[in-house]
Amino acid sequence: xxxxxxxxxxxxxxxxxxxxxxxxxxxxxxxxxxxxxxxxxxxxxxxxxxxxxxxxxxxxxxxxxxxxxxxxxxxxxxxxxxxxxxxxxxxxxxxxxxxxxxxxxxxxxxxxxxxxxxxxxxxxxxxxxxxxxxxxxxxxxxxxxxxxxxxxxxxxxxxxxxxxxxxxxxxxxxxxxxx
Amino acid sequence: xxxxxxxxxxxxxxxxxxxxxxxxxxxxxxxxxxxxxxxxxxxxxxxxxxxxxxxxxxxxxxxxxxxxxxxxxxxxxxxxxxxxxxxxxxxxxxxxxxxxxxxxxxxxxxxxxxxxxxxxxxxxxxxxxxxxxxxxxxxxxxxxxxxxxxxxxxxxxxxxxxxxxxxxxxxxxxxxxxxxxxxxxxxxxxxx
Numbered sequence: 001x002x003x004x005x006x007x008x009x010x011x012x013x014x015x016x017x018x019x020x021x022x023x024x025x026x027x028x029x030x031x032x033x034x035x036x037x038x039x040x041x042x043x044x045x046x047x048x049x050x051x052x053x054x055x056x057x058x059x060x061x062x063x064x065x066x067x068x069x070x071x072x073x074x075x076x077x078x079x080x081x082x083x084x085x086x087x088x089x090x091x092x093x094x095x096x097x098x099x100x101x102x103x104x105x106x107x108x109x110x111x112x113x114x115x116x117x118x119x120x121x122x123x124x125x126x127x128x129x130x131x132x133x134x135x136x137x138x139x140x141x142x143x144x145x146x147x148x149x150x151x152x153x154x155x156x157x158x159x160x161x162x163x164x165x166x167x168x169x170x171x172x173x174x175x176x177x178x179x
Numbered sequence: 180x181x182x183x184x185x186x187x188x189x190x191x192x193x194x195x196x197x198x199x200x201x202x203x204x205x206x207x208x209x210x211x212x213x214x215x216x217x218x219x220x221x222x223x224x225x226x227x228x229x230x231x232x233x234x235x236x237x238x239x240x241x242x243x244x245x246x247x248x249x250x251x252x253x254x255x256x257x258x259x260x261x262x263x264x265x266x267x268x269x270x271x272x273x274x275x276x277x278x279x280x281x282x283x284x285x286x287x288x289x290x291x292x293x294x295x296x297x298x299x300x301x302x303x304x305x306x307x308x309x310x311x312x313x314x315x316x317x318x319x320x321x322x323x324x325x326x327x328x329x330x331x332x333x334x335x336x337x338x339x340x341x342x343x344x345x346x347x348x349x350x351x352x353x354x355x356x357x358x359x360x361x362x363x364x365x366x367x368x369x370x371x
Contacts, residue, residue, distance in 0.1 A: 030197050037204040044211035055220050063220075064333040068340070069347040072222045109368075142222065145329045148292055151253075152325035154332070155368040162227050169366075170222040173333055 053077060055144055055172055058086055062147045066173035075140030075170065076121060078114075080157055082146050087117045099150040109159040118164035140168040223336055225366045247316045249309055249361060251302070253323035253335055255291065258282040258302055262309060281305075294330045299338040303360075306339050310360040319361035322368065336364050 001009070052074040057063055061081040079086040085093040085101075092114045093105045105112050122139065129137040141161045145154060158169060245263075252259040257280025259266060266281065282301045289296035310316070319339050323332055340346075344359035 030201060034197055034201060034204075037201065037208070041204055041207050041211065044208065044215060047215045048211060063218075064330045066221060066223055066333045067337045067342060067344075068221045068223045069345055070222050070224060071347070072220055147294070147328060147330040149329040150325060151323040151327040151329070151332060152368075154329055155366075158227065158366065159368075167227070169225045169227060171225060171329075171333065173221050173223055175219040175221040 053142060055142075057081075057144060058084070061144070063144060063172060063174050064147050065176050066171075067176050068173055069175065072142060072170065072172065073140060074138070075142045075168070076125070076166075077142040077144050077172070078118075078157060078161070079144045080146060080149055080153065082148060085111070085114055085157065087114060088121060090117065092117055095153065099148070099153060101153055101156060106156065109156050110163060111156055111160045114157070115160050115164055118161060118166065122165050138168060139166045140170065141166040142170050142172050144172040223333060223364070225336075225364050227365070227367075247309060247313045247318075248320075249316070249318070250320045250322070251335060251339065253297070253321070253327045253331060254280055255324055255326065256280050256287075257284050258297065258335070260302075260305055291326060291328060291331075294328070294334060297331060297334065299334055302335065303338040303342060306341065306360040317355070317359075317361055317363045318365065319363070320365045320367060322366070332366070339364065 053072055055063075055072070055077060058079050058081045060083075061079065076088075081095070082099065083095050084091045085095065093111055094102050096102070101111060105114075118141075122137075125139075126137045143154070143157060143161075161169065248261075248263050250261045252261075260281040282298050282305065284296050285298035285301075286293060286296040306319075321332065321335060321339070339360060340362040341358050341360045344356060344362060346356075346359065346362060349356055349359075
């Protein structure tokens with residue numbers, strides 16, 4: 001028998017053995033995938049936002065940067081972007097391209113529609129605090145502004161919040177060099 | 180007595196079905212990605228003038244120390260700093276000189292939206308100087324011209340607080356951190 005014939009014979013034998021062999025069902029081993037997914041879930045849980053207030057900046061809003069490290073405490077956010085003031089997920093007042101509040105809504109630093117919305121929210125919050133047996137309502141407002149927001153507009157919003165009985169203010173900032 | 184034959188199921192190794200767990204995990208990932216903090220938010224607490232005055236009165240009674248009344252006014256051409264009613268760098272015999280800033284701009288001629296136009300380092304040095312004289316004072320009144328952007332105000336508050344100031348670890352009742360200068364900011368309109 002020549003080497004070529006020997007090779008062909010072995011090949012034929014292997015082929016025959018393969019044909020006779022019962023095919024095993026292919027199983028997907030998901031244990032390693034499960035490990036990876038578990039690690040991702042743990043990492044994401046660790047990075048989960050744990051602030052008491054969920055800050056959702058409006059489109060195009062650039063929140064100021066600061067070295068401050070104080071955490072955000074519970075309060076009601078007011079979003080003041082370059083083009084509008086948003087409170088309770090409602091656009092309350094428009095701001096023009098020069099950063100000025102619509103003059104129709106402004107009267108001696110008081111932003112009328114914002115005052116109405118804030119006063120209503122303050123009443124609700126006070127009622128809720130009374131129902132929960134709390135002695136005093138904190139009246140905290142979180143001002144989520146824009147880097148380019150004019151000081152005059154900021155003062156108007158603060159004045160309006162003060163008139164609506166909010167007594168504590170905090171500027172929301174993005175932490176610089178947060179570790 | 181005939182012995183009962185064990186079924187094949189009892190003998191075979193039972194494998195846990197991980198598919199439902201995987202389904203839950205895959206749903207958790209996008210949910211957590213949405214709730215993830217891309218940027219860490221912090222708060223800069225500010226006090227409106229009326230309530231600060233009340234707090235100041237109480238503190239005054241407690242400390243029996245002459246208040247500093249430190250005021251920083253952010254102008255388009257720099258900072259005007261005054262303490263105890265006297266502006267730093269004002270002409271002789273005058274309590275204030277609105278034409279001249281105490282700390283001029285670091286970048287004269289830079290536009291208002293260039294937030295590094297102010298000399299924050301000089302302001303912080305000034306805050307450190309005042310703090311060394313009034314160790315228990317933490318209040319500063321900050322005001323600005325109408326056109327000043329919020330970022331410049333925040334940077335000014337950072338400089339007055341001290342760039343190395345970490346208030347997160349400081350607890351009430353403990354001695355205040357020496358690297359923190361004036362961290363109780365009162366923001367008011369037209370204090371200049």
